[in-house]
Amino acid sequence: MAGTAGGPRPEDWPEAVFAQRPRFVEGVRAYGLIAMMWLRSTMAYRASFAMTAFGNFAATAFDFVAITLMFSHVDRLGGYTLPEIALLYGVSGTAFGLADLLLGSMDRLGRRVRDGTLDTLLVRPVPVLAQVAADRFALRRLGRVLQGVLVLGYALVVLDIAWTPLKVAMVPLMLLSGAAIFGALFVAGAAFQFIAQDAAQVQNAFTYGGNTLLQYPPSIFAKDLVRGVTFVVPLAFANWLPALYVLGREYPLDLPDWVAFLSPVVAVLFWLPAGLAWRSGLRAYRSTGS
Amino acid sequence: MRLYAVVAAGQFRRYATYRTATAAGVFTNTVFGFILAYTYVALWDERPQLGGYDMSQALSYVWLGQALLMTCSMMGGGFEDELIERIRTGDVAVDLYRPADLQLWWLAGDLGRAAFHLLGRGIVPMLVGSLAFELALPSSAGIWLAFLVSVALGVVVSFAIRYLVALSAFWLLDGAGMAQMAWLAGMFFSGMLLPLTLFPGVLGEVARVLPWSSLLQVPVDVFLGKYPGWELLRAYAFQAGWALALLLVGRMVQSVATRRVVVQGG
Numbered sequence: 379m380a381g382t383a384g385g386p387r388p389e390d391w392p393e394a395v396f397a398q399r400p401r402f403v404e405g406v407r408a409y410g411l412i413a414m415m416w417l418r419s420t421m422a423y424r425a426s427f428a429m430t431a432f433g434n435f436a437a438t439a440f441d442f443v444a445i446t447l448m449f450s451h452v453d454r455l456g457g458y459t460l461p462e463i464a465l466l467y468g469v470s471g472t473a474f475g476l477a478d479l480l481l482g483s484m485d486r487l488g489r490r491v492r493d494g495t496l497d498t499l500l501v502r503p504v505p506v507l508a509q510v511a512a513d514r515f516a517l518r519r520l521g522r523v524l525q526g527v528l529v530l531g532y533a534l535v536v537l538d539i540a541w542t543p544l545k546v547a548m549v550p551l552m553l554l555s556g557a558a559i560f561g562a563l564f565v566a567g568a569a570f571q572f573i574a575q576d577a578a579q580v581q582n583a584f585t586y587g588g589n590t591l592l593q594y595p596p597s598i599f600a601k602d603l604v605r606g607v608t609f610v611v612p613l614a615f616a617n618w619l620p621a622l623y624v625l626g627r628e629y630p631l632d633l634p635d636w637v638a639f640l641s642p643v644v645a646v647l648f649w650l651p652a653g654l655a656w657r658s659g660l661r662a663y664r665s666t667g668s
Numbered sequence: 669m670r671l672y673a674v675v676a677a678g679q680f681r682r683y684a685t686y687r688t689a690t691a692a693g694v695f696t697n698t699v700f701g702f703i704l705a706y707t708y709v710a711l712w713d714e715r716p717q718l719g720g721y722d723m724s725q726a727l728s729y730v731w732l733g734q735a736l737l738m739t740c741s742m743m744g745g746g747f748e749d750e751l752i753e754r755i756r757t758g759d760v761a762v763d764l765y766r767p768a769d770l771q772l773w774w775l776a777g778d779l780g781r782a783a784f785h786l787l788g789r790g791i792v793p794m795l796v797g798s799l800a801f802e803l804a805l806p807s808s809a810g811i812w813l814a815f816l817v818s819v820a821l822g823v824v825v826s827f828a829i830r831y832l833v834a835l836s837a838f839w840l841l842d843g844a845g846m847a848q849m850a851w852l853a854g855m856f857f858s859g860m861l862l863p864l865t866l867f868p869g870v871l872g873e874v875a876r877v878l879p880w881s882s883l884l885q886v887p888v889d890v891f892l893g894k895y896p897g898w899e900l901l902r903a904y905a906f907q908a909g910w911a912l913a914l915l916l917v918g919r920m921v922q923s924v925a926t927r928r929v930v931v932q933g934g
Contacts, residue, residue, distance in 0.1 A: 425845075426842055426844065426845060430844065430845065433848040433851075436852055437848075437852055437855070440852070441861075443856075443861070444862050447862050447867065447868070448707075450868050451714075451718055451866065452715055453714075455707070455714065456710040575688070576687075578689075579693045579695065580692045580695050580696065582696055584699075587699045587703060590700065594703075594707055597710075598706050598709065
């Protein structure tokens with residue numbers, strides 16, 4: 379197959395490979411091929427890759443450095459200890475990192491709409507979403523995931539949690555649902571860029587901003603803000619609610635215990651409006667003609 | 669002199685054309701301003717007077733950070749990418765033929781960019797912040813003026829650092845790694861993460877004398893009236909000293925680098 383041996387170039391893609399499979403499988407497959415191509419091109423400059431991967435790691439690690447610096451002055455922040463906040467941070471950081479690794483390139487969509495290069499993607503027999511998502515696939519973003527995993531590991535070692543089977547199951551569950559929720563946010567953000575081509579920063583406010591928000595306990599934020607990220611943009615399901623279940627702490631807004639288990643459901647449900655927004659954005663797209 | 673004024677005005681206008689991008693940036697700065705402000709409230713609730721700031725001063729710190737983020741290019745994102753690209757492709761040889769000084773040319777442009785970002789990306793987050801939280805705003809026009817001078821000096825220091833980063837492309841060709849390292853240092857040592865007065869022990873002392881503190885920490889302290897009377901001159905001298913030193917180093921590196929270009933034939 380073209381994907382494994384000779385290096386997949388677009389002109390090598392046999393149309394038949396994509397034509398007879400379900401669209402989703404087709405998309406994932408295309409994503410893999412394009413991502414591999416970018417991976418090989420990045421690996422041509424290994425030193426540069428190592429530097430930027432380290433940079434990604436260090437840049438995100440600074441957030442946690444800031445938190446530890448805060449804890450050099452206080453024992454608790456909003457009623458939470460450092461290991462507890464580390465758990466919130468680690469879950470959010472890892473989940474966001476995974477979504478960023480897989481879909482982080484989507485904030486470039488606005489630029490593609492502006493300069494007309496999106497047209498090239500439309501004529502290929504491959505789902506556009508997969509192409510945009512895999513465009514300039516950057517393995518260096520693993521640095522962010524690694525950093526999240528390290529902080530999460532630290533939290534899990536240090537925290538004294540009364541583990542139950544449900545709590546154990548909750549850990550992988552919240553990482554995956556969290557990644558899916560952030561992923562939907564990336565897709566919704568990209569859909570928004572069909573309308574506002576210059577507004578990649580708005581998307582960043584929700585993705586990176588959401589990640590930063592979730593790194594801190596809900597107790598320090600205004601009630602309305604917490605309501606907003608629970609019921610409007612369901613970020614609270616990415617880490618706050620499931621992580622607070624693991625920690626055995628009270629939920630914000632007096633929510634009942636079982637909502638923590640809704641995370642996968644919320645993640646799936648959040649993909650519906652995001653996917654619809656993407657479709658309608660793509661349908662409404664008119665090329666600049668350049 | 670007129671030439672450089674035109675260059676600065678040109679860059680101002682260039683950035684002013686990206687209206688949607690500016691609005692989107694203002695939105696992002698405001699969102700992050702809120703998130704950080706809440707964390708600072710939680711921190712100062714526990715420890716009032718932490719780092720020598722009271723709550724309203726700490727909140728002013730947050731919003732000034734968002735307002736100055738682009739102006740002082742704490743996270744990079746100014747002329748340097750462009751200059752690195754020109755060095756990589758050899759286009760810089762054309763710039764060297766121009767009857768203008770390379771360093772002053774880019775400095776003028778960067779000042780124009782900073783002026784636009786101060787107005788375009790600075791005012792609105794500051795206004796929103798002052799409506800949502802109780803900020804410590806200077807009551808006298810003199811302090812506002814002193815603050816603007818300090819910001820201007822901060823921009824020059826920021827430029828001088830990024831100019832050196834860009835010049836490194838003469839040797840490294842790929843300037844991305846250096847740009848990222850400089851970006852990280854700027855983020856950490858400017859006080860953007862946390863006021864430098866909260867950094868513990870030696871780390872704090874070192875951070876406060878490094879050039880990056882001119883980008884945010886010093887202007888904010890001027891804004892908060894931490895430099896009364898003649899003290900202000902000390903703050904200015906610190907910033908101007910770093911600006912001059914770094915500009916001079918940039919000039920020396922530039923002359924070495926350009927000789928290299930001539931030898932290589934562009």
